[in-house]
Amino acid sequence: MRRRGGVVLVRTHMKFWSQTFIPTLKETPADAEIASHQLLLRAGLVRKLGGGLYTYMPAGLRVIQKISQICREEMEREGGIELALPHIHPVGNWQQGPRWAAAREIMYRADSAGDGKRPPREPEFVLGPTHEEVITPLVKHEITSYRDLPKNFYQITTKFRNEIRPRFGLMRAREFIMKDAYSFDATDQDAMLSYHKMAKAYTAFFTRCGLKTISVEADTGVMGGNFSHEFMVPAPVGDDDVVYCEKCGYAANRQKATSALGAEGIPDPGQGKIEEFATPGVLTIAALEAPPYGVAADKQFKTLVYMGDGRPFLVVLRGCDDLEEAKLGALGFQLWRAATPEEIEPVMGAKPGSLGTVKGTIKNSGALAGIFADDTIRLVGHGTTGANKDGFHLRDVTWRDLQISQWGDYRRVREGEPCPQQTIGHSCCGQPLKIARAIEVGHIFKLGTKYSEIFGAMFTDDKKQSHPMVMGCYGIGISRTMQAVVEQSNDADGIIWPWSVAPWQVLVVNLDPQDSAASDVANKLAAAAEAAGADVLVDDRPERPGVKFKDADLIGLPLRLTVGGRGLKEGVIEMKWRAGKEVRKVPLADAEREITATVRTAAAP
């Protein structure tokens, strides 16, 4: 019994409010700050156990199940094959994989809690934060021939991540529900096809959930891989920044975004005269901007010291720019972090505040793993930088005077910079870029052969040659999607569920549940709505009308039917959309037919 628009979980039976459990709250819980988090709690959809740990209450679980089912349908449509991988992983799988060092910190150990006497050892088991390290060995054993490719396996399961900072309810949780999929292809071309199929499935999925998303170029992060796109829901409470161009459609995650700033046509400044001058107590860009020095931030070379896999390296930016740390991922280090003053001084010869990379001034440049200069420092021309001598700077320095091992893009893009998009006939689009906050609800990666090579997931082609499979991986935050829908669809009174993911689609408010005539009408209308294909909740609680209407608005079911003594005297019931204002009186005689037609129309895609 498939239905269009919505999905079928199990054969539906109308639910009576008094016989399920929807604990609504009149007041806003103190530890929820954003609208969606407050509404999830107030509407009785979730309850908190601890930071980033939530119970899905009966109504919330129904939403999760509906979103999951829509996801399942769209995955199957694009060839996905559902399975379920273990949550507990032998740590060896991760140690063998490419990102144990970087990922272990966010992973929960899952071995015995111990006898309390011995100190903790290395874990034997970990809880799965994602599953590349498990699916790839599985496929290695099970698939060996090109005849069995391509394959795309997916699952919808709980993931465990020791988030540095859980926040906003389900938005970033320690335990959350995710759909993850892994594609295996014989060729790069086929892998691109798999990638595009997933992009298509994602677009269809989010559209069906009633979410407006945009897809943006993204950083591949700890995942590695060739390239990736994120699916973002624009929202002020999101914790990602999307950089986009209104003219050409360029859109990228801030970690990945670039601009055309300093891209071309900058004259060679030649070498500077380089004069040392005293700057006692000047430790910041701002202090050097101030009188008596008056050096504008964009005329300063800023030198940052980082540690990459235990060795120091330098990044050179304009004084006015910020480093985009994620871009350091391109440098090839497994782990990197800002260096401490104690680590800096022996290498540079000075404390932070007087650092620079002018040739010959670095005390121990042999210790450095590299000096990485951002392309835009060419814009400085003749500028100022630290002398690697506490309390001294150098002026009239150009990039030609600096020691540099590699150029690249390391800076954070700012709003208003020119769009970098390449278009035919023009070197770049050039329109001012905009930046907006967004919630990341999905992410697709083309992984390449990184995992298949490490785990030996090989196949034999039709010429008896052995090759690593080309992989892709694809995630959707199911529980996060639920909250994103609420965040995007609510008003002062409560949630406004889209038809497709509403826990129930029709709410029959029986204002006089003690009255058998009213109850008969209410139950008949509910049965009609259900027969037409809706999930129906009947509010049969012995509450005052005000309470029932307030709760109805709060839990936000799309269509409300009201049955009460006042209407019945006139011979009418009332029909109202949660999203609208109009209350329509429907004569009793027409009610069942009207409801059937209305539900069928709403359920159509």
Add this chain to the structure above:
RNA sequence: CGGGGUGUAGCUUAGCCUGGUAGAGCGCCUGGUUUGGGACCAGGAGGUCGCAGGUUCGAAUCCUGUCGCCCCGACCA
């Protein structure tokens, strides 16, 4: 992990500065009156003031430590 906040009844909170019997609203229980947008009256139950030390005749209040939670940042679906 760095910065900022906060912890008093199931929920929202007052009291803390200036130490002296812990208060309110919502919710809950009993009875009554109400009955189309979070009713009203009367009565009632419910708190070792996050925890542990300390100062003091006396600590929710002052001090120290610790834990939880919330927000900003780096990271993620």
